[in-house]
Amino acid sequence: xxxxxxxxxxxxxxxxxxxxxxxxxxxxxxxxxxxxxxxxxxxxxxxxxxxxxxxxxxxxxxxxxxxxxxxxxxxxxxxxxxxxxxxxxxxxxxxxxxxxxxxxxxxxxxxxxxxxxxxxxxxxxxxxxxxxxxxxxxxxxxxxxxxxxxxxxxxxxxxxxxxxxxxxxxxxxxxxxxxxxxxxxxxxxxxxxxxxxxxxxxxxxxxxxxxxxxxxxxxxxxxxxxxxxxxxxxxxxxxxxxxxxxxxxxxxxxxxxxxxxxxxxxxxxxxxxxxxxxxx
Ligand code: PAF
Numbered sequence: 720x721x722x723x724x725x726x727x728x729x730x731x732x733x734x735x736x737x738x739x740x741x742x743x744x745x746x747x748x749x750x751x752x753x754x755x756x757x758x759x760x761x762x763x764x765x766x767x768x769x770x771x772x773x774x775x776x777x778x779x780x781x782x783x784x785x786x787x788x789x790x791x792x793x794x795x796x797x798x799x800x801x802x803x804x805x806x807x808x809x810x811x812x813x814x815x816x817x818x819x820x821x822x823x824x825x826x827x828x829x830x831x832x833x834x835x836x837x838x839x840x841x842x843x844x845x846x847x848x849x850x851x852x853x854x855x856x857x858x859x860x861x862x863x864x865x866x867x868x869x870x871x872x873x874x875x876x877x878x879x880x881x882x883x884x885x886x887x888x889x890x891x892x893x894x895x896x897x898x899x900x901x902x903x904x905x906x907x908x909x910x911x912x913x914x915x916x917x918x919x920x921x922x923x924x925x926x927x928x929x930x931x932x933x934x935x936x937x938x939x940x941x942x943x944x945x946x947x948x949x950x951x952x953x954x955x956x957x958x959x960x961x962x963x964x965x966x967x968x969x970x971x972x973x974x975x976x977x978x979x980x981x982x983x984x985x986x987x988x989x990x991x992x993x994x995x996x997x998x999x
Contacts, residue, residue, distance in 0.1 A: 720806040722799065723813050726860050732811065733772075733862055742769045745863030745890075747854060750775040751792040751908035752801050755898040759867040760805055762895050771806060772861050774813040776820060781849030790990075792908050813861070825852050831881050834968055838983055839874050839994065842958050847878045854879055855886065863890050871897040871905045873981065873996050877968055897995075899925065905995045912991045921993060923952055924986055928997040931982060938962050938972055941982075949986060958985035958992070962999070974999075 723729045733743060744763035748756050756773075763771050775798055782788035795814065802812055829851040834840065840847050858866070868876050876894050883890055898906045903925035904918070913921060927948045934941055942960055949957045962971050964978035971980050980999040985992060 720803060720808060720810050720812065723811055724815055724819065726815065726819055729772075729811070729813055729860055733860075736770045736809070737862070740768070742766055742865065743861060743863045744769045744771050745857070745861050745866045746771065746773045747857050747866065747868075748773060748775055749777045749791065749908065750798050751794055751911070752798045753898075753906045753908065753910075755869050755871070755906035757801065757805060758898045759869060759895050760802075762893065763865065763867050764805075766865065771810040772813055772863065773802060773806070773811070774815075774857055774861070776813075776815055776853070776857075778820075778849060778853040779817065780821070780825065780852050781846050783843045783845050787992075790912065792911050820853065820856060825856075827852060827855075829855075829882065831878055834874070834877055834881060837874075837963075837968060838959055838961060838985070842985060847875070850875060850878060851882050855882060855888075858883075858888050858890060865891045865893055867893045867895055869897055870894050871907065871995060873965075873983065874968060877966075903929070905993070907993060909991050909993065913988060917954060917988045917991070920952055920954055921988055923955075924949075924984060924993060924995055925997075928982060928984060928995060932997060932999060938974060945982070945984070949984075954988050956987040958987060960984045965998075 744766055746759045746763060760771060777791055777793060779788055829848050831847060835847045868879065880892050883892060900906060902922035904922045910918065927945060931941055931945050934944060945960045946957055949955050961983050962980055963969060963983060964971055965981050981996050982999060983996045985994045
């Protein structure tokens, strides 16, 4: 396993592997790795003839709030320790600096239509433009055949699939199941920012989502029901709960609509913002 910091060297190594017809499987991360990230790597490892590249880079352009960027958990030593146990000899960890990824200001503006104006896009202005900036750079340098993303960030996957289509990237996006703690809380690097008490309460988010699946009521009644249940937890502030289709993420108003339906939720607990989703 190699740790690479420089884009030039990464490109040199990738070229060598491509010449040998290796499949490049890419897992972009912002570090502070947990079982969710490791499950993406395990999924990637199922492929034959594969070189795995994991990037670790806390991308400043996707944070709409400086405080959030400052307190974002970072633990490169622990990340490398975890990766050493799972990666093979030829695999790569790419840990570029900010100067390496953004040598000059990146003023690009990506367009994702309605997708960027709802839910995470609405509540975190500029977030998806920042995600698109870094993911496009990483795709340019890594030239992956496959890239793996967790379904907890379902809207991010939809944005990246759009990016791939619009900019003709030759990469297959592989959405992977959300990994949960025993109590149901979706794994997230941000979970370690929760106090013990908050972490215990946070499992109620998924509990409520699961319970909502059993309700036999209209979509608008279900939205009220989830809102009320979340508000019963005095430490929770609900940002949104919406039911949307799984392709265009358009609002769904009736169970009869011919599409798969997903409930998307964002909740603030103290200073920590958590998101999750559930298929109906
Ligand atoms: O999902 C994340 O961790 C980040 O948004 C990503 C895709 C690594 C881009 O910084």
